[in-house]
Amino acid sequence: MKLKGWKELTPGAVITEAGNAVQFKTGSWRSFKPVWIEENCIQCLFCWLYCPDMAIKVRDGKRAEFDYDYCKGCGICALECPGRKGNKAIIMVEEGK
């Protein structure tokens, strides 16, 4: 990306594009990757709530896919997932395996 020159900057370093951090993808930080096992999912949405990176999507109140562009692979979702009858609906697998 071409860096801006000093004439192109906003006065006082104010950022005027709210939430533009989405342009910064943090998915490459991941060494483990969460995988969703839909049949074990009870739609409790804890994973959505506890994900520090807003990397779990919900559509119409229903758990949807991971957003691997941002998921840093912390594993909180997997640890907190109650799953069905003791069977987790999220498991962590090593990246590239």
Add this chain to the structure above:
Amino acid sequence: MAKIVAITGNEAVAHALRQVDPDVCAAYPITPQTDMMQRFSSFVSDGLVKTELILVESEHSAMSSCVGASAAGGRVITATSSQGLALMWEILFIASGTRLPIIMPVVNRALSAPLNIHGDHSDAMGARDTGWIQLWSENAQEAYDNTIQAFRIAEHMDIRLPVMICLDGFIISHSIERMEYLEDEEVRNFVGEFKQLNPLLDLGHPVSYGPLILPDYYMEYRKAQDEVASKVSSVVLEVAEDFEKLSGRKYGLFETYRLEDAEIGLVIVNSAAGTSKDVVDEFRDRGIKAGLLKPRLYRPFPYKETGEALKHLKAVCVLDRADAFGGSFGPVYLDIATSLYQYKKKPILINKIYGLGGRDYLPEHAELVLNELAEIAKTGTVKSYKEYISVRE
């Protein structure tokens, strides 16, 4: 219609602030400023202004809340002196770096240690490189006029920087002088409406203030700020022109007094300039070509214009009411020296430190200095480049 009054410097500035009627004011007591904010607070209590006061628990919070209030979107003021200004130091840079046009009268006072509540310039001189615009004032009239003009300068679209208005503690802040007030309506029309550039309170356009900037951009932001600083002089002159139309009083980047054909000259800021001008007159009466230059816009310093105004003299003494410890010379001396450096032919430049911690500056001090300059101009020999005057051995 102007009104003639007899009032103190603090009263005059408080009056100007009332006439501008800012949206928010943060106040905290410190001598000799205290009575300025007290007066302003009574305007608030009596409903004479629409201003909301923030009665903070420290000057650090005064400046911090000013930054918040200004970013929120509106006119913001505070005032301080000495230790209070020192405590604000960290946030002064944030106010200017964020380009917030906060207005702050500084009633100049010495810095501790040793503790001293009287007038000198150590406080504001110490804050001269914080990115704030500084306007210095000889008397109550100038302090009043500078305060009103400060809003226009700070809020000019090309500038958007905070301004300090400096006036001497006690000597000006607490002595009664005869001066002229403008009408409320005139002041209000002169300063006009203010609109913040990216107000936090604009919910439709959420903005983020104060990001972490890495080495890839920090220098560009600094360069942009330096560029803004270079535009201040012309805006100060433009505003002064409008102000002259309104008040009949003329202001420049600095004031020159009998300097055009002078051979020796004094450079001196604030109240002591008045005493010095009388002595310059006495020397002129004796046929000695003396003159004086009194800086007004001290930051950003108008190097080019100042150098041009002084370069033809034979000998100049810069009188500093503060020392820049370890810098070898007083702060104003350093700037004057820089402004003259580029000229092949330039005056011999000496420095006197005077009036620290409220020590009187008397006509005989100016006389002594001018005599020394006359001698230097004649012989070309300097016995000492820097000296404390009126100090016991």
Add this chain to the structure above:
Amino acid sequence: MRKLLTLKELSKKEILLSSGHRLCSGCGAPTVVKMVLLASDYPVIASNATGCLEVSSCISDYTAWKIPWIHNAFENAAATISGVETMYRSLKKQGKIDKEIKFIAFGGDGGTYDIGLQSLSGAMERGHDMLYICYDNEAYMNTGIQRSSATPYGADTTTRPAGSVIPGKTEQRKNLTRIMAAHNIPYVAQASPSHWMDLMKKVQKAWEIKGPKFMNIISPCNRGWRSRTDDAILLSRLAVETCHWPLYEIENGVTRITFKPKEKKPIVDFLKPQGRFKHLFSFENEWILKKLQEDIDREWKRLQKESSSEKEGGSSPS
């Protein structure tokens, strides 16, 4: 304006902190912020003290904040938002603004318990209509895990490392929540992201109270606590269940414990998973474990007494 809190309903709201922030993987802070913002049904403007949350959420050209946000310096988040709030009142009085807006300051424990305490105390005393939220990760994390007055006794930090002579921190935590309560402000509460409903209810309650409010929220930091990246919620839950971090609120001077663990777990359950307490599990430091347990028991007892003795006439449970 208080709504029923179900995750299904909440999940339909926009989260006002975006992805792409650069807090560590598994950091507790973004989850705290996310919950606070999700619980707010009013427009919110926030200030943020220097620290991990601030440097990682607004960096270079990128901001993760979808609300108006301001970072000023380390010690002045409270003073800064008090300025914003005052300007709001001024412009509202002048008829230049009519919307109802709420104001938050976020600060870490260093920026709140230590260097920002004066600014916070001042803003609370002045009565600004604002909510101060301390996300307490129990040390100066952004500068590399230095001890703060929020760091627990015995913890290993980089400025009081556990050595052969000194066993980590040798001073007790400051009880900031009580200090804030002593300001006699209308609302003070302690919360934890593990108990999300409790946390969000407290935020909602705060928004219905005019004046200064303070919430202290535990915010696990796997880097500084030397634990796993997946245990932020687990550890904050253990903090609550061991009563290291009791959940309570003080509304108009009346204390109410909002969550009583069925069975109070021993403090070692909280300490064990964290590397910063590893050295305590040795023969010569056994006394510290004992002391920590005693301190917690004493404080929990005191809190229960304070809470129960004033039950009548207290606030209705929410």
